[in-house]
Amino acid sequence: MFGAGTDTASTSLVWAIGELLRNPLVMKELQQEALWINAWAIARDPSIWEEPEVFRPERFLNSPMDYIGSHFEFLPFGASRRGCPGIKFAATINELVLANLAYKFEFALEGEHSLDMSDTDGMTAHKKYPILVKATLSPISYLPDSEPIQQESSGDNTTSWHNYSWKTTLTA
């Protein structure tokens, strides 16, 4: 086992390096080939995805396609040995946070601010411009039998948590 696993591999590497040294053009070609899998482009390939640029999350409902690296048409977390080890944590946290925010708040763009969905270059695609958003506590998130909690700071007893809203800038 030791001989079969070590002697063979090291010997072929030595031969390969020898040949590359004797053939500098082949060496150059090899050195210039650094392989990237363009997961971004694959996920937007119209030959795979219907209207790939349209945000339609329900396309994944009852779909045989998953995001864990077994379908190469969709690789948000990579695949195989170097695939993201944080996949379960990330999927759980993202679902929990998004579901809670969507359930508890109404969101609106603040003022005349327009929503520019441009992204930046880099290992992680950040939003190029932050989102200026107004979040208002949603009526559906009230407990049915609870009394409105009075706002503490304003001294205005008519203002309840029902009217609370926050303005915030979301950067990613």
Ligand code: HEM
């Ligand atoms: C939405 C959230 C996340 C996305 C989209 C994501 C995506 C990715 C991708 C695409 C890779 C490269 C996989 C490859 O080369 O094939 C990666 C690697 C990695 N991720 Fe994540 N990730 C996320 C969250 C996390 C979290 C929460 C953690 C840790 C708790 C984490 C830890 C790592 C590590 C350590 C690697 C390097 C793995 C290696 O090279 O062996 N990631 N991730």
